[in-house]
Amino acid sequence: MILVSGVTKRYGKTAVVDDVSLQLPRGGVTAIVGANGAGKSTLLSMIARLLDSDAGSITVGDLDVATCDSRELARRLAILRQTNDLQSRLTVADLVGFGRFPHSGGRHTATDRAAIEQAISWMNLHDLRDRFLDEMSGGQRQRAFVAMVLAQDTEYLLLDEPLNNLDVAHAHAMLTTLRRAADELNKTVVIVVHDINYASCWADQIVAMKNGVIRAVGSPREIMRRPLLKDVFELDIEVVELRGHRIAHFYLPVPICANCNSANEACCLNRGVSEPVPLTLRPQVAS
Amino acid sequence: MSATSPPTSTVTSRSRSLTPNKRLVLGLAVCLLAAGVFMLANLSGNLGFVLELRGRKLAAMVLVGWSTGVATVAFQTVTNNRLLTPSIMGLDALYVFIQSILVLVLGIALVGQVGAYPMFFLNVGLMLLAASALTSVLFGKRSRSVYVVVLAGLVLGSVLRALSSLIARVLDPSSFMVLQDNLFASFTAVNPQLIWLCAVIVALASGYLWSMRATLDVLTLGRDAAVSLGVPYQRTMRRVLLVATLLVCVSTALVGPITFLGLIVAAIAYQVSGTGRHTVTMPMAGLLGVAVLVGGQAILEQILGQATVLSVVIEFIGGIAFIWLVIRKASS
Numbered sequence: 001m002i003l004v005s006g007v008t009k010r011y012g013k014t015a016v017v018d019d020v021s022l023q024l025p026r027g028g029v030t031a032i033v034g035a036n037g038a039g040k041s042t043l044l045s046m047i048a049r050l051l052d053s054d055a056g057s058i059t060v061g062d063l064d065v066a067t068c069d070s071r072e073l074a075r076r077l078a079i080l081r082q083t084n085d086l087q088s089r090l091t092v093a094d095l096v097g098f099g100r101f102p103h104s105g106g107r108h109t110a111t112d113r114a115a116i117e118q119a120i121s122w123m124n125l126h127d128l129r130d131r132f133l134d135e136m137s138g139g140q141r142q143r144a145f146v147a148m149v150l151a152q153d154t155e156y157l158l159l160d161e162p163l164n165n166l167d168v169a170h171a172h173a174m175l176t177t178l179r180r181a182a183d184e185l186n187k188t189v190v191i192v193v194h195d196i197n198y199a200s201c202w203a204d205q206i207v208a209m210k211n212g213v214i215r216a217v218g219s220p221r222e223i224m225r226r227p228l229l230k231d232v233f234e235l236d237i238e239v240v241e242l243r244g245h246r247i248a249h250f251y252l253p254v255p256i257c258a259n260c261n262s263a264n265e266a267c268c269l270n271r272g273v274s275e276p277v278p279l280t281l282r283p284q285v286a287s
Numbered sequence: 288m289s290a291t292s293p294p295t296s297t298v299t300s301r302s303r304s305l306t307p308n309k310r311l312v313l314g315l316a317v318c319l320l321a322a323g324v325f326m327l328a329n330l331s332g333n334l335g336f337v338l339e340l341r342g343r344k345l346a347a348m349v350l351v352g353w354s355t356g357v358a359t360v361a362f363q364t365v366t367n368n369r370l371l372t373p374s375i376m377g378l379d380a381l382y383v384f385i386q387s388i389l390v391l392v393l394g395i396a397l398v399g400q401v402g403a404y405p406m407f408f409l410n411v412g413l414m415l416l417a418a419s420a421l422t423s424v425l426f427g428k429r430s431r432s433v434y435v436v437v438l439a440g441l442v443l444g445s446v447l448r449a450l451s452s453l454i455a456r457v458l459d460p461s462s463f464m465v466l467q468d469n470l471f472a473s474f475t476a477v478n479p480q481l482i483w484l485c486a487v488i489v490a491l492a493s494g495y496l497w498s499m500r501a502t503l504d505v506l507t508l509g510r511d512a513a514v515s516l517g518v519p520y521q522r523t524m525r526r527v528l529l530v531a532t533l534l535v536c537v538s539t540a541l542v543g544p545i546t547f548l549g550l551i552v553a554a555i556a557y558q559v560s561g562t563g564r565h566t567v568t569m570p571m572a573g574l575l576g577v578a579v580l581v582g583g584q585a586i587l588e589q590i591l592g593q594a595t596v597l598s599v600v601i602e603f604i605g606g607i608a609f610i611w612l613v614i615r616k617a618s619s
Contacts, residue, residue: 050511074517081511087369088507088563098505102517106501152516 001026002047002156002188007056009042016042018212019056024205026155029182029189031199033223034209035233040192041081041160043209047190048079048158060156074102077156078149082164086133092144093129096120099151119151122177138165146174150181157181159191163198175202196233200224201245208232224248307560307567314559314574321582322349328589346486347477348584351538351545352552352576354489358534359549360556360565360572361496364503365527367510368436369557370612372549373535376425376440378418379544380447385413386469387454395462403478410540411533418532423525474542474584474597485541492530492537493573499527500565507563545598547605552576554612 002024009017017039024030032040045051047058049065058065060077078099096119100112108116120129123143133141142165149157162178163171179202181187193199199206199220206223208216210232216223223229224246229237237248305313326341359372389409393401401409421443425436455463496503502523506513514520535549556572557563583597 045511048515050514070514070519071517074515079511079515086508087367088364089557089561090507090563094504094562094564095508098508098512098516101501101505106504149515 001061002190003059004043004047005057007043007046007053007058009039009046009051010054015212017046017053020212020214021056022207022214022217024188024190026188027182027186028204029178029191029202030205030207031203032190032192032207032209033194033196033199033232034215037211038209039212040209044079044158044160044190044192045081048077049073050079050081071102074152074154076154077158078152078154079158079160080145080149080162081160090133091130092125092133092136092147093120095133095144096125096129096147096151099148099153102152115151115153119147122150122180123147124173139167139170142166143170143174146177150177154187156188157190159189161192161194163193163195171198178202196224196229196250197247200247220246305561307562307564310559310561311567311570311574314571314578318574318577318581321578321585324589325581325585328585343477343479343482344474344584345581346482347474347542348580349577350482350485350489351474351542352548352578352580353573354492354534354538354576355545355549356552356556356572356574356576357493357496357569358531359553360569361499361503361527362531362535362549363553364506364565365524365531366436367506369554370550370609371436371440372547372553373418373532374539374544374546374549375609376436377421377444377447378414378532378535378539379546380444380451381414381417382410382539382544383451383470384447385410386466387451387458390462390466391454391458395465403481404484407481407484407540411536414536414539415529415533418536419529422528422532470543474580477542481541485537488537489534492534495530496527496569499523500569503527503565503569504563543598545601547609548576548579548601550612551601551605551608552579554608 002022004020004022004024007017007020008015016037020039020043022043032044034040042051046053047060047065049070052066060073063073063076065073093116096116097108097112099119100108100115104112120126123146125144125147128136128140128144131140133144136144142162146159146162149159157178159178162174166174175198178189178191182189182204191203196206200223201220203220206216206218206220207214208223208228215232216228224239226237226239229235229239229248233250235250237250239246239248241247322345325345326338330337362373363369363371425439455466458466502518505516505518506523508516510520552572552575556568556575559575560567560571562568579601580597583600587593587595587597587600
């Protein structure tokens with residue numbers, strides 16, 4: 001279990017993460033959502049001891065991240081941040097092999113090699129294993145980095161925007177992999193995602209953050225409600241249900257019905273009108 | 288595989304066919320060839336005397352070339368940049384400054400009297416102290432932009448150079464002559480006692496960096512990934528910086544500053560190693576350092592008839608290479 005209590009991070013006078021307490025149980029996929037600058041990545045970085053917190057404490061299992069041995073923690077928890085550019089010429093196999101560093105240093109044992117092979121096949125990287133990372137597309141590199149943290153074989157897997165750089169097919173494959181890691185390997189997966197619909201459809205639990213504090217924690221069904229989303233994202237988003245999942249339709253212009261000039265529950269949009277309803281961006285002045 | 292990825296240059300397309308280990312052997316062969324030519328070409332006169340003289344020069348060049356190459360690769364890995372070397376960051380200007388100050392404060396008579404060992408330790412100690420203060424300020428906390436660090440190094444370098452030239456102006460002519468002698472990298476006037484001492488230091492430092500090679504590999508991924516993989520980042524960074532700086536200080540104190548040698552050999556080593564792993568790149572850079580110095584000196588002495596000093600040629604080519612690397616990085 002990851003236990004965050006009273007954690008604060010300040011840059012100057014602004015608190016990016018402000019007295020946050022949170023409990024993440026073992027197992028399952030948790031998605032952290034929120035607007036830009038809500039403090040999602042900062043919180044994730046602090047859990048993974050990439051950033052020091054200014055107040056509060058974080059424990060992963062029985063380890064206090066501020067004081068425990070870094071290598072010991074690296075065998076329990078892996079984090080992947082947005083991939084930055086690499087200085088060095090490495091192949092995919094080299095990179096995935098680095099995931100075993102916390103377990104065996106530089107020298108790979110049979111267990112290490114098995115873990116590397118498994119990670120490579122999970123991420124479908126067989127064909128690319130001897131390719132150099134600097135000769136691959138952003139999405140392929142992303143998958144190689146995920147394979148590295150899978151090879152690290154930790155109970156906890158933290159990923160900061162793992163869907164960046166990925167087209168829909170690869171985003172889908174990535175989510176499938178993370179879902180399987182949680183379901184089949186019993187890993188605890190925590191991801192930061194921008195698209196709340198991915199969070200809604202794939203996660204077991206959603207943490208919604210705004211301005212450095214946690215606004216709500218709950219199942220996708222509890223979080224994906226119009227008033228809550230309006231509060232968190234400051235945008236009025238229509239939420240509809242599709243095959244048991246709630247989908248937020250932020251793709252649409254704010255849907256104001258041209259018939260009744262309103263977007264509320266009483267509008268003809270919500271009354272099952274069969275013919276197409278004209279939509280508009282602004283209410284029209286009645287002539 | 289080469290069908291799907293366009294070869295970026297002839298080096299990389301050819302590189303696929305050779306394993307990294309074979310490349311290291313190739314590098315070693317080039318070094319041995321250069322050493323053979325340097326030692327044996329145009330032998331005449333008193334054989335024993337000539338061989339001893341050349342052997343001493345060769346030993347100095349091997350030490351300087353190896354330690355500069357190895358230190359630069361380790362330094363560039365922990366600072367996560369491929370543009371900076373300890374020398375470019377102002378270590379050479381620091382050396383000149385320390386020499387000037389010593390001549391000014393102690394006077395030439397005393398500098399002559401101190402003896403080789405104390406002088407060497409004084410030089411190395413002062414440089415190490417100042418360099419570790421500088422690196423801990425620049426690379427201590429969060430990662431800084433490479434350009435900030437380059438700029439800081441350049442500013443520091445010019446301040447130190449200005450101070451040194453001020454000192455040079457107030458020195459009397461004979462002290463100035465002594466100082467000038469100390470400031471140009473020269474392999475001819477190396478003290479044979481110092482060579483053994485340096486060899487021990489270089490061997491120990493290289494051994495330490497070699498033992499850190501797996502950690503250095505992980506560090507090429509950058510700070511966040513390295514921490515995530517359990518590398519004790521601050522401690523590793525401090526130690527590797529200290530050892531790399533020590534290696535460069537030792538070679539500078541032995542023969543004088545060669546600013547761009549490390550930059551050239553590290554840049555070539557990354558290109559020809561065929562991998563970014565330190566098991567290959569570190570020894571490769573060391574071997575290339577030896578090959579450049581020994582081969583260059585052999586060509587200068589045997590073909591060009593000592594027309595110029597090797598360090599001048601290296602600085603000229605290295606300066607151009609540095610500008611090219613900066614421009615290439617800026618455009619990417």
